[in-house]
Amino acid sequence: MREGIVFDAGRFPRAKIGFLNLATEQTVESDMMGLAPAGVGIHFTRAAIPDEITAENLAGMVDGLAPAAALLAPNAALDVICYACTSGSVVMGEDVVRAELAKGYPTAIPTTLVSGVFAALDALRAKRVVVATPYLDEVNRIEADYMVERGYDVLDIQGLNITLDSEMVRVAPSYIRDFAISVDRPDADAIFVSCGALRTVEVIDEIEAATGKPCVSSNQAMLWHCLRLAGIDDTIDGLGRLFREH
16 A cells, blocks of 8 residues: 555545345435445345245345345445335334344344334324325234234324336325325324335425424434434434424
8 A cells, every 4th residue: 555645534424324225226226325424334234035025035035145245345344234014024024133243244233114213202202193104904913913013003004006116206295185184084193104115205395384293214213323323413304393393
């Protein structure tokens, strides 16, 4: 190496976060890259899955998690590594996913998207929730049962019965907004819009303004949780009560 080279802390001196995406994913990367605070590195890897988002296909991802995690910027000293899929987190289970991530990248804090959702709901003191999803009924049932097991009262869960990930990414934000508002109930503490493929981050403030209650979305909660795990406590405008107050 040449003598006298000047090094600094690099482009991301505050923290580095890695996300393990579905092979078919088209929304998470742009959301994370566009919303992350300055000085926080965002890195990605992918694991194989067909375009059909079924319980069987989500469960089949498990063997690919550790190998994919091992390829995720192994020389970058990531602070946090997160499996970036809501439905996959509940189908495989958080403990299983975290264990596989730790196998592949043992030096980073392992977490899942749905773990971020639960942390967000807890921060907002929201136990009674309504849930809007793009999923098939079979996936909705698994997600609702999973949330109930963890102490949440799922007042209602409604899905769009979309099978393909490539169609979920094309649901218009204005439709997501109206859909989320339509599932609200007076006794709900919060509205949860589930799925990293949906472009919900664009309409969170509109949903909250219309309903008067917090809206938690998959990518908003995932980013918030990963930042907090990495020791970053920045507020971010446009991402609802969660980022303003917690």
